[in-house]
Amino acid sequence: MIKEKIQQTAKNIFEDVVANRRHLHSHPELSFHEVETSAFVARKLEELGLEYHKMANTGLVALLKGDKPSDQVVALRADMDALPILEANDVPYKSQNPGVMHACGHDVHTSSLLGVAKILTGLKSEFGGTVKFIFQPAEEKLPGGASLMIQEGVLENPKPAAVIGQHVMPLIDAGKVGFRAGKYMASTDELYVTVRGKGGHGAQPQQNVDPVIITAHIITALQTIVSRYADPKSPSVLSFGKVIANGATNVIPNEVYLEGTFRTMDEKWRSEAHIKIKKMAEGIAESMGGSCEFNIMKGYPFLINEEKLTASTRAHAEEYLGKENVLDLDIWMAAEDFAYYSQAADSCFYRLGTRNESRGITSSVHTPTFDVEESALEQSVGLMAYLAVKQLGN
Ligand SMILES: [Zn+2]
Ligand SMILES: [Zn+2]
Numbered sequence: 183m184i185k186e187k188i189q190q191t192a193k194n195i196f197e198d199v200v201a202n203r204r205h206l207h208s209h210p211e212l213s214f215h216e217v218e219t220s221a222f223v224a225r226k227l228e229e230l231g232l233e234y235h236k237m238a239n240t241g242l243v244a245l246l247k248g249d250k251p252s253d254q255v256v257a258l259r260a261d262m263d264a265l266p267i268l269e270a271n272d273v274p275y276k277s278q279n280p281g282v283m284h285a286c287g288h289d290v291h292t293s294s295l296l297g298v299a300k301i302l303t304g305l306k307s308e309f310g311g312t313v314k315f316i317f318q319p320a321e322e323k324l325p326g327g328a329s330l331m332i333q334e335g336v337l338e339n340p341k342p343a344a345v346i347g348q349h350v351m352p353l354i355d356a357g358k359v360g361f362r363a364g365k366y367m368a369s370t371d372e373l374y375v376t377v378r379g380k381g382g383h384g385a386q387p388q389q390n391v392d393p394v395i396i397t398a399h400i401i402t403a404l405q406t407i408v409s410r411y412a413d414p415k416s417p418s419v420l421s422f423g424k425v426i427a428n429g430a431t432n433v434i435p436n437e438v439y440l441e442g443t444f445r446t447m448d449e450k451w452r453s454e455a456h457i458k459i460k461k462m463a464e465g466i467a468e469s470m471g472g473s474c475e476f477n478i479m480k481g482y483p484f485l486i487n488e489e490k491l492t493a494s495t496r497a498h499a500e501e502y503l504g505k506e507n508v509l510d511l512d513i514w515m516a517a518e519d520f521a522y523y524s525q526a527a528d529s530c531f532y533r534l535g536t537r538n539e540s541r542g543i544t545s546s547v548h549t550p551t552f553d554v555e556e557s558a559l560e561q562s563v564g565l566m567a568y569l570a571v572k573q574l575g576n
Contacts, residue, residue: 184308184571185502191301192564198300199559202226203293204275210264210282210289213323216240219262219292223317226296230303232315238330240319245340246302248574250310256573257314257342258566259328259523260295261288261321270550285552287350287536290559292317294348294534297563302570311574314342318519326482326519337527344491344573345523347531348566352546354509354535356555359499359565361532362511363492367485368417368445369452370517371478375400375440375463379472384432391471394427397438400463400474401425407444407459418446418455419515445515447484485521488528491573495530498572502565534562 202222211219220240227234227244234244240262269276269283277283284290299315316336320327337345354360377400379393401422412418422442429435444459446452460476467474500508511533520531537544538555545551 184305184576185568187305187308188301188564188567191304192560192567195297195300195563196560199293199297199563200556202296203289203556203559206289206292207284208275208278210277210279210284212266212282213263213320213327214239216262216319220317223262223292223296227299230299232299232303237334237336238319238327241327241331242317243336244299244315246299246306246313246315248309248311249307252310252574254311254574255314255340255342256311256570257316257337257345258295258298258570259316259318259345259347259520260291261318261327262292263288263320263322263327265322265548267548267550271553273553283550285549286322286547287554288321290350290534290536290554290562291348294559294562294566297559298566298570301563301567309571309574309576311576312340313570313574314340321519324479324481326522328519328522332522332526337523342527345527345529346495346566346569346573347520347523347529348534348562349518349531350536350547350554351533352537352544352552354533355537356535356558357561358507358509358535359503359532359561360509360511360535361492361496361499362513363487363489365447365484366487366511366514366531367518367521368419368447368515369449369484369521370481371444371452371456372481373422373440373442373444374477374479376475377438377440377467377472378474379436381429381434381436384434387434390434392434393436393438393472394429394434396467396470396472397425397427397440399466399470403462403466404459407455407462411458412446412451412455416446416448416451417513417515420444444478445517449483482517482519483521483525485518485531486524487530491528492530495532495569495573498569499532499565502568503561534558
């Protein structure tokens, strides 16, 4: 039985996977600068005798064909970049590149995919079909490594019928995984706004055009984009996290600067909302005698898990891990560049539990104390290998 063979191999290579994860964790590199990481992955693929191609500078793609006859293709994706965070964990595998940290678990994704490649290379005679391994750069930074890899043809020659990706989740206990069919993560757009007026003495408002009061109206009014214009059945979020009015108790400034985010799960509404947001802000500023320069920087699209693929993948996960270890996920309004694959091909993005409360491993991703329960790596590599061979019809 292929399942038992995968489970046994996952056990056998577990320490090797952990060693690779620790190596990557202690040598993190920022988005689009994954030079050593890419060379490390290339070396490991060479050790396995797998041919690879470079893409999007530091990205790699490798193919493994099972010995049984089949022209099915499945793609598995890992991201390789780290974040500009100073690691606060005191662990033997702590980041040796101060100010850069694998705080989103991409070290886990990369070492896991290498582990999957190792398992499946060893079991080549047991399955049919082709597995495409995608190691992409820069998930954390626009325009996103995924979009560049797709532009450079990662989903062609051969074209995968499905793309499967995983992401660590510190909210789920190690040993468990989570799935959600349909819309799962949001599109993300960045908002950069300058509101201009005419500054002056705070005691003589009649001689000024106060950009602070204009900004206050804009922020409040823009909440109606979500509460009055968006379809309540489809989630939207509009938040401003930065507002700078550099005046004083008695000084009205000339301008106010704002930064925010707009997230949703519907492309048509997303473009309509962009127009409405700009128009509303500019209209308010103008009606109050000021002006507003509203720039929207488009980020990743929303992520959709194809229903049928996700149902079958989830069922295979239940076979591999047991029903009790497969959970349902809620919608998550964060963004992820895996969304680009999901817009281009049938895709499934699931979550790998990495929490261990008894060892204090509970910190959220993108924090200086983020870490993972490494025992999860055994399920991570075994499950992904199993999902791939099942998806290929074995
Ligand atoms: Zn992240
Ligand atoms: Zn991530």
